[in-house]
Amino acid sequence: MITVLVANPKGGCGKTTIATNLAAAFANGGLRTALADADRQRSSLYWLKLRPSTVPRILGLEWIKGDPKPPKGIDRLVIDCPAGLRPWRFRRFVARVDVVVIPVLPSPFDERTAERFVKRILRNKAIRRRRAAVGLVRNRVRARSRAADHLEIATTGMDVPDVGEIRDRALYLEVASNGLGIFDLPTPRIETVQADWYPLLRYIETAGWRGSANE
């Protein structure tokens, strides 16, 4: 099993969009997938409730209270981790994680928060012991905007790899309101949209597999 934690202490950076679309991508790839929601707002769980039965199933896990335990027989576990999680709770989540994905919006405020968060993550004992991989994703990037350029420079200056750019599209909201991710749609129609996710997915598959093989 590969466990992916989507986290960033700053709200509104698109964690749920990233988490739900990753889960949909894995499920559509024929993998047994679970999506754990640790956020009181339950956005990911709500999305799962909307999900039609005609698309590949994703198991929902409510991880808002108590000790999180992943079920057996799961190939990919995506954890949607809320903003401002208490440190001791956060430590519980990272204890089993293979890949940490940090979505960052192209804005100077978000970058500063992300940078501090990256430093905190890299100091974490569990992350270091497990040699978990940490990657940044530039989220909701507008094509050829100056802010996007700036983020590109900022992210490459950090100690963790930049694993891709998800362009801003109205389509994400549209499909989310039906409980879908863009990997639930037929590929030929929206291949360029899906292609945004390929570098991130490849990164998880490579770095995450290495991590889970270390166990």
Next chain:
Amino acid sequence: MAMAELPGPNVEIELKLSAPAETIEALSRSGPVVQASEGLGIVKTLENTYYDTPDLRLLTRGIALRVRKDGERFVQTMKTESESGGALARRGEWETPVGGLRPDLAAIDDADARELLGLILPGELQPVFSNRIRREVRVIDGPDESGHARTIEIALDIGETRAGDVTEPIAEIELELLKGSAENVFDLALALHRIGHVRIEPRSKAERGYALSTDIVPRWQKAEPIVFDPQTTIDEALADVFNACFKHWTANESAALDGRDPEGIHQMRVGLRRLRSALSIFGPLLPEDALAWLKEEASGALGALGRARDLDVFLGELLSPVAQEFRGDECLVTLRRAAAREQAKGYEQARSAIVSPRYTEFVLRFGGWVEGRRWRTEGTSDVLDRPLVAYADKLLEKRHRKALKLGRQFEILSVDGRHQVRIALKKLRYTSEFFESLHPSRKTKRYVKSLSRLQDSLGHLNDVAVAERLMEDLANRSALPSEQAALQRAAGLLIGWYARGVADTEPETVANWEAFSVAAPFWRQ
């Protein structure tokens, strides 16, 4: 594949031999193949295309995915390599018919297989290499020379692997045991080798394809631990130890031949050295002629690989720190160059030993000997069926006492005296390592640790002595007077550096001796 898979349910026992195509053709018409099999072989032409992602994720996960064209049919096969080349590994094979030459992952409905594959993105699977083989299959049935029933399938494969514009010929004989004992496979292989020289090919066709199409370095492997319990008999222990050594050294053959990672030749030597240690431990229980033969072959192979290893250690561990300190000193550059030349020669020597008919003969004979437990000769069973523990404890006691005796007045011992202690400790070390699982306790761990600490500090002395001889040798061989002078100067620098290091660590060495000499022997109650 490791050649001596422990026989057991669901474990394929398979041995692959390779040789030039003419030899394989000749062997296909030779006595052992033709006389023992009925009728003509079945001939097929197979075309296989292997697929992977551009970042070779399937290779990383130990998976080979191919689509085979067999006449008008297309079959997709996903295979996993058995990890660590060992027995009882999760080795799987999933086969599904598909519509054409493109792989179809949706056809794989097994959850374990899907998890192994992971997420494959649309259009990501691309052909990496392909092969085309003419395969002739025969089945050898009936009793062998000693009357034991056995069934072995022989596949003779002639063809080529293609990756882009590069091709490599394939000429192999695959022996698969369908019924009987694994020793039959080795015996048949040995019979064939004596007709026309072959080599054991440990790599699958997929591994060979990847080697041709990527610059992937063959993997090396560590030794698998050998575990005994108080009920283990000497006979069982012999089988386990020899099997483990055999697997360990042969599994590292490809990495040693490749030579890019020094760990390959090192691990192969560790495996062979463990065999030699086992011979020294169990020697008195083995038939004399077998013992002499094994000692000679193991030492011969070790010797042939020794030069390359010495130079790897010299360049990687001894020269580097000094070169760091005296950066820009020309004589050290000259030394590095001369040593690198010698290293290349060492590897050449190692390679030609590994590909020699003699080495193949040794491996095949040893394989049959181990599988057939041929150390069991007349009248030895009452000794061999006794528990190992009594024999082990007696030997440990003997070697422990000897080391203590040689190390008396350790602080004032001569260089030669210390050398004797080092050798005694080395024997004690591998004896304890072989037998520590008989007495699992904290006491055992402490003893082995104190022993290995002491051995490391004495071992360093030996490395320096080897380096001294090596540098002297390099200087003597040099034909250019100017180079010779530079090499001598560099040797002086290194010797001085390490002599100082040895003087610095002397108190630590003595302390390590003290610690060892009071460590409680773990085998005593």
